Amino acid sequence: MxxxxxxxxxxxPLSEEVIDAMVSVMKTTYGNPSSTHTLGQEAKILIENVRRQVADYLHITPAEIIFTSCGTESNNMIIKSCVNHLGVERIITSPMEHKCVAETVLDMKKRRGIEVVYLRPDQKGDFDLAKLEEELKSSGKKTLVTLMHANNETGNFLDIKKVAELCHENGALFHSDTVQSMAHMAMNFDEILLDFASCSAHKFHGPKGSGFAFVRKASGLKGIITGGPQERSLRAGTENVSGIVGLGKALEVALKNxxxxxxxxxxxxxxxxxxxxxxxxxxxxxxxxxxxxxxxxxxxxxxxxxxxxxxxxxxxxxxxxxxxxxxxxxxxxxxxxxxxxxxxxxxxxxxxxxxxxxxxxxxxxxxxxxxxxxxxxxxxxxxxxxxxxxxxxxx
Missing domain, CATH: 3.90.1150.10 (Aspartate Aminotransferase, domain 1)
Incomplete structure (x- = not known):
């Protein structure tokens, strides 16, 4: 059949170019990127090349890209660190979010007593941004807004540029789950002033187990996985070199075509x-x-x-x-x-x-x-x- x-x-499905790039790395560049010898530094160079590639796509600096295992990990890291390290006491979100956002928000409510405000969609799945602005102005608590860019079930777009402007004007942080839209369209985070975003390579013909978090420079975000200085001390653990190379190749192919x-x-x-x-x-x-x-x-x-x-x-x-x-x-x-x-x-x-x-x-x-x-x-x-x-x- x-x-x-x-x-x-x-x-x-993985593209052939991605498979070839990953196999080559697994065969020839097996050093630990944290090692100081040549094999380790060759692996480190591969990672940093992809970091620059992603940063160029998003019009940001390489230091603002943190490699993770997937969008779920990225979203967890961002939301939990905002609460645990940045003093967020209130989260504005929606019932339309992916489970990895929705359940993480509820976990923060349960464990840390965070106030959660839900924006309700209309019959088409759109949000009233005037209502969002009203909610932003209604409280003096430090607030994180977390709303996805493109809904994973309907495909509906959110005007993340406008949301970012509202958040910026009202002293709130803005995180967007961009897993479905990343590498499927042009992105410019120099113009869209959101603070945090997430990506999974397997949504654009890259490997599972490889993704990244965008963390705006000087945001103060800290890691939730400790044990080493990898990824600017935001994500401890030996990097998935072949997975990161696969992400980079998938992004290269996606942008080219x-x-x-x-x-x-x-x-x-x-x-x-x-x-x-x-x-x-x-x-x-x-x-x-x-x-x-x-x-x-x-x-x-x-x-x-x-x-x-x-x-x-x-x-x-x-x-x-x-x-x-x-x-x-x-x-x-x-x-x-x-x-x-x-x-x-x-x-x-x-x-x-x-x-x-x-x-x-x-x-x-x-x-x-x-x-x-x-x-x-x-x-x-x-x-x-x-x-x-x-x-x-x-x-």
């Missing part, structure tokens, strides 16, 4: 929207997922007009790998928090959310196969015509 992979928001790849993915996403609309009566799209300029091109959040909790398994049996939501909650029996925020009670009872996520490798033939499979499943429910009422949501 030829397998079709449409779960690129969960992880992406960005215009071509983004154009292709946008075309694929538009094609998917058109095919699903034409073949499945009553299908809808969550948030701004189907709008080209308001969501990440790699993610399409679909709302199917029938209830089928087993749809992921049924598609897998047809050779199609796909997710019903975030990979970190895909095994859950209830809808994700994101879907609970966006769907009406009627939609949660009668409809099925599905996340389709693309890469430059996705083809129109694969979208055709998905559409045919979903149409076949819909027919088993006797779906011929469905009219879902316009959404209403009470927050």
């Amino acid at each position: 030829n397998r079709i992979y449409l779960d690129n928001a969960a992880t992406t 960005m215009d071509r790849d983004i154009s292709h993915i946008k075309e694929i996403k538009k094609y998917a929207v058109e095919r699903l609309k034409s073949e499945i009566e009553g299908v809808k799209f969550n948030g701004h997922s189907a709008e080209e300029d308001r969501s990440l091109c790699t993610v399409l959040s679909v709302l199917l007009p029938f209830k089928d909790p087993m749809i992921g398994l049924k598609l897998d049996m047809k050779g199609i790998a796909i997710s019903q939501g975030s990979a970190c909650s895909s095994g859950a029996s209830k809808p994700s928090m994101v879907m609970m925020m966006l769907l009406t009670e009627e939609e949660m009872e009668k409809c099925t959310p599905l996340r389709v996520s693309f890469s430059h490798l996705t083809t129109k033939e694969e979208i055709d196969a998905l559409t045919d499979a979903l149409k076949e499943i819909a027919n088993t429910f006797g779906i011929e015509k469905t009219n879902i009422a316009d959404r209403q949501i009470t927050l």
